[in-house]
Amino acid sequence: MTSKDLSATGVPADNSLANRYGGKKRGLTRAAKRIIVIAALIVGIAFTVWLATSSTQAPVTSKDIGYSAVDGTQAEVDYQVTKNPSATAKCAVKALDSKFAVVGWKVEEIGPNDPRQGADGGSTTSQRAVLRTESPAVSGVVDSCWIVDKGK
Numbered sequence: 001m002t003s004k005d006l007s008a009t010g011v012p013a014d015n016s017l018a019n020r021y022g023g024k025k026r027g028l029t030r031a032a033k034r035i036i037v038i039a040a041l042i043v044g045i046a047f048t049v050w051l052a053t054s055s056t057q058a059p060v061t062s063k064d065i066g067y068s069a070v071d072g073t074q075a076e077v078d079y080q081v082t083k084n085p086s087a088t089a090k091c092a093v094k095a096l097d098s099k100f101a102v103v104g105w106k107v108e109e110i111g112p113n114d115p116r117q118g119a120d121g122g123s124t125t126s127q128r129a130v131l132r133t134e135s136p137a138v139s140g141v142v143d144s145c146w147i148v149d150k151g152k
Helices: 013-021 030-056
Strands: 060-071 074-083 089-096 102-110 124-132 139-147
Touching (some): 074 102
Antiparallel strands (some): 074 124, 089 102
16 A cells, blocks of 8 residues: 555545445435336426416417507507407406506406307407596506306
């Protein structure tokens, strides 16, 4: 043995580290590696299925089309709603002032559509919300839309 293979106590360096920190760890067995790979595949497939189904569950979307201020106490917001033609939706529409404060708010119900109308089978309809405002509004938007559960 050379002097650089010994620690300060005269014990080989490999032995002193093994005594202090424990021996070398055993690697994973072949069966354990196989289980880890299978579990990772199952989690990956489940995540992919969840992503695929969650994107199709967006039952209603809205798109702001236009806005007009009738006067200091009234505003009109034009928007489109896309949903299942047989579903009923509600949309919260708001009017905003120059500081983006809400000066008018209304929840509108959009009933079932005639599936024979429109190029998309009746999924998209145009709507106009007339809002009373407490002060002059400078813009109007759809805040959110949701499907109404008729069972409740």
